[in-house]
Amino acid sequence: MNRIARVWATMRLLTKVNLIVGTVLLLAFSYVAVTVYFGAASQVRYASNDFPGAKKAASAFLTLSPIQRHIGYYNRGTAEAAVGDFDPAQTDLESALEITPPAHECAVRINLSYVYEKQADQVADQDPDQSKELYDRSLKTLEDAPEECQPEKSEEQQKSDEAKERVEDKKQGQQAKEDGTEEDDSEGDDSQDGDQSSEGSEGDSDSGEDEQGEESGEDEKPDDSDEGKSESEKKRDELKERGENSEKNQQQQGPGGDGGRSTPEKPW
Structure with a gap:
């Protein structure tokens, strides 16, 4: 009887241990499954434009997961950037960049650069100095990417190069608009001085034009080429054109535009 009782007690103990272990494993599996679900859900919902x-x-993933938190910050920042919430997107993507392994940094840097670029676009007309600073920050974010995340001729390198070229064009266009404005101001001052000096010689020029008209016997046709323009006028026209092109590109890259990127790259 004592032997049977001992066996029975042992079996009851093993059953309790198995139940406890099974419950712990079930809870752990459920926890991992829910965490993975929210990580994948942020990708699926982003792909369906449910930003x-x-x-x-992504926020639920950050709440649950103690590991790979850079994925949560990256996915949330990417979704925020997609709807134009660039300030919180900047915070999340900068947090992601601090803890992302070097091999995966390029994805974070490309979207963080995109956020800086869009912030620069927003203040380009109101604060050109801040706009240039943000464009520089966007370029530096891309240039500081480690080699591990952008092997030669890789998709990451191609995306990074395209982003650099786009931001450089915007930066140059912004500078061209400023230079064009300064050039217009200086031209206005010069023209005022020219008008004052020409008043004294207006009579002489009229008589000279009459004599030339009599000698030629025919009216001269206006010349539309750049040959009749001064160097300052040519430079002014060039700067103005570059500024207009930059502004046009910025408008195309906004919501509904057909040029450049209107949303960041997809999350993990």
């Missing part, structure tokens, strides 16, 4: 849903899923 608020993608943000919520």
Whole structure:
């Protein structure tokens, strides 16, 4: 009887241990499954243009997961950038960059550069100095990418090069607009001085034009080429054209535009 009792007690103990271990494993599996679900849900909802849903899923992932938190910050920042919430997107993507492994940094840097670029676009007309600073920050974010994340001729390198070229064009266009404005101001001052000096010689020029008209016997046709323009006028026209092109590109890259990027790269 004592032997049977001992066996029975041992079996009851093993059953309790198995139940406890099974419960712990089930809870752990459920925890991992829910965490993975929210990580994947942020990608699926982003792909279906459900950006608020993608943000919520990424936030839930951050709440649950103690590991790979850079994925949560990256996905949430990407969803925020997609709807134009660039300030919180900047915070999340900068947090992601601090803890992302070097091999995966390029994805974070490309979207963080995109956020800086869009912030620069927003203040380009109101604060040109801040706009240039943000364009520089956008370029530096791309240039500081480690080699591990952008092997030669890789997709990451191609995306990074395209982003650099786009930001450089915007930066040069912004500078061209400023230079064109300064050039217009200086031309206005010169023209005022020229008008004052020409008043004294107006009579002489009229008589000279009459004599030339009599000698030629025919009217001269206006010349539309750049040959009749001074160097300052040519430079002014060139700067003005570059500034207009930059502004046009910025408008095309906004919501509904057909040029450049209107949303950041997809999340992980």
